Amino acid sequence: MLPFPDGFLWGTASSAYQVEGGNTNNQWWLFEQQPRPEGSGIWNGDRCGLACDWWRHAEQDFDRMQQFHLNAHRLSVEWSRVEPAPSCFDRAALDRYRQMVGELRDRGITPMVNCHHFTNPIWLEVAGGWERPETVHRFQRYVHRVVSALADLRPIWLTINEPLVYLGQGWFRGIWPPFKRDPVAALRVYRHLLLAHAAAYHTIHALQPDALVGYAKARRLFTPARDDHAGDRLAAWLRRYLFEELWQRATQTGRILPPVGLGEYRADLADSFDFVGINYYSRSLVRFTPRPWSLFGQETFTPGAETSDSGRRGPYSELYPEGLYRLCLEARPLGKPIYVLENGLPDADDDQRPRWLLAHLLQMRRAMAAGCDVRGYFHWTFVDNFEWTEGWGLRFGLVALDPVTQERQARPSAYLYGDIARRNAIAREHVVRHAPGLLPLFDALSTATG
Known part of the structure; x- marks a missing residue:
């Protein structure tokens, strides 16, 4: 038996647009x-529609x-529901979110609430969206309303999910709204x-002083395709710096463009996270190309690596569990608790997920044995949901969903994950049954934690 610390959070993660259904007042619905x-829209022309019907039946x-x-679940609040028009706040929507968070609490499930997960009200987009400085204040005002409604339920808070994914897809690759390069x-x-995150961080602490507040940061672990090739090393470093380190360093140091000494300094941004939130799915090898727009890399x-249902496209492809160990080790010097806030696999027939899940949990436990203060793991996701431009084409759920009938069927991985959560431990029998190739790692960790 390989135990985890008392109070460890075993959770799942979701986002409002992907599960609630009926979200018709934001830019993603408009895009659909x-x-x-x-080739530039949503796979198979899919629509979110009713999604998982959580707005009516999340319970x-x-x-x-x-x-x-x-014992934990991460969910998000939909800005366009809470503030459907500028300065017009919907009390019924806030009451519904309060009901959902309260229902989690009543079931002994710790709620983690995220304030922004890729979607914006249409009115905000029309007004210029995140390109406009006024959006910082507007976001702070919205966060104030949400936290005022939920603070006494004592959730853990996230300000923004994957900000540089949102930025990269919308303003560099141009494949998400607003489709710019x-x-x-x-x-x-x-x-x-960044300024909106800082404003939200301090707003949450003003209303819930003892709150844990952070953000969810995507990590891809960009790696040179050829270690001995200077161009590959440069292209991989550039990606890691821009898409993984830049934001983290800014929220540490308060400098908008760290480590450039001339960068703008904001005291409210410095040390503006209480924990490190890691979203990790896969890694990418980077091979040098002379094209600046591609950041000099492909x-x-x-x-020959094993891949998921996404094949060779998208950020969910290569199965590389050791990446989670490496990322936890990288976070350890920050001196903050670590939460794995997203980690999942598109696997409709569930023939990979049980082994994949055990491999990642063992690598996370390996990092904990090396001194990393990991306090929770949130699997993406509980039930199949609408996966942005991949639509219903990728199935991440522990529970299978038919989006037409709303029928659900638990996959074998749900029972495995549930038994790990029940025991607060990985049992040897789990590994023997689902991933015997991992027994040497399991035995080594069991011996070390003795």
């Missing part, structure tokens, strides 16, 4: 309604979480997102 050139899945012994505008958005995968 507009025709796009072939049914909360009951299932409880049945699987999960404009590095000057991207720099403005980056600055405004992303590839290890030849």
Whole structure:
């Protein structure tokens, strides 16, 4: 038996647009309604529609979480529901979020609430969105309303999910709203997102002083395709710095463009996180190309590596569990608790997920044995949901969903994860049954923790 510390959080993660259904007042819904050139829209022309029907019936899945012994869930609040028009706040929407968070608490499930997960009200987009400095104040005002409604329920808080994914997809690659490839505008958005995070961080602490507040940061572990190739090393470093380190360092040092000494300094931004939140799915190998727009690199995968249902496209491809160990070690010097806030696999037939799950949990436990203060793990996701431009084409759920009938069927990995959560430990029998190739690592960790 390989135990975890008392109070360890075994959770799942979701976002409002992907599970609630009926979200028709934000830019993603608008995107779904507009025709796009072939290959640039949502897979198979899918629509979010009813999603997982959580706005009406989330409690049914909360009951299932409880049945699987999960003790935490991460969810987000939809800005366009709370503030459907400028300065017009919907009391009924806030009451529904309060009900959802309270229902989690009633089931012994610790709620983690995220304030921004890729979606904006249409009115905000029309007003210029995150390219406009006024959005910082507007976001702070919205966060104040949300926290005022929920603070006494004592959730853990996230300000923003994957800010540089949002920025990169929308302003560098141009494949998400607002579909731009404009590095000057991207720099403005980056600055405004940082300032909005800082404003939200201090707003939450003013209303819930003992709150844990952080953000969810995507980590891809960009690696040179050829260790002995200077161009590959440069291209991999550039990606890691821009998309993984830049934001983290800014929230440590207070400098908008660290470590450049001439960068703008903001005292309210410095040390503006109480824990390190890691979203990790896969790694990419980077091979040098002479094209500046591609940041001098092309992303590839290890030849012969096992891949997920996404094949060779997207950020969920190569299965590389050791990456989670490496990322936890990188976070340890920050001196903050660590939460793995997203970690998942698109695997519709669940033939990989049990082994994949054990491999990642063992690598996380390996990091803990090396001194990393990991306090929770949130699997993406509990029930199949709408995966942005991949639509219903990628299935991440521990529970399978038919989005037409809303019927659910627990996959074998749900029972495995539930039993780990129930025991607060990985048992040898779990490894023997699902991933015998991992027995040497399991035995070594069991001996070390003795």
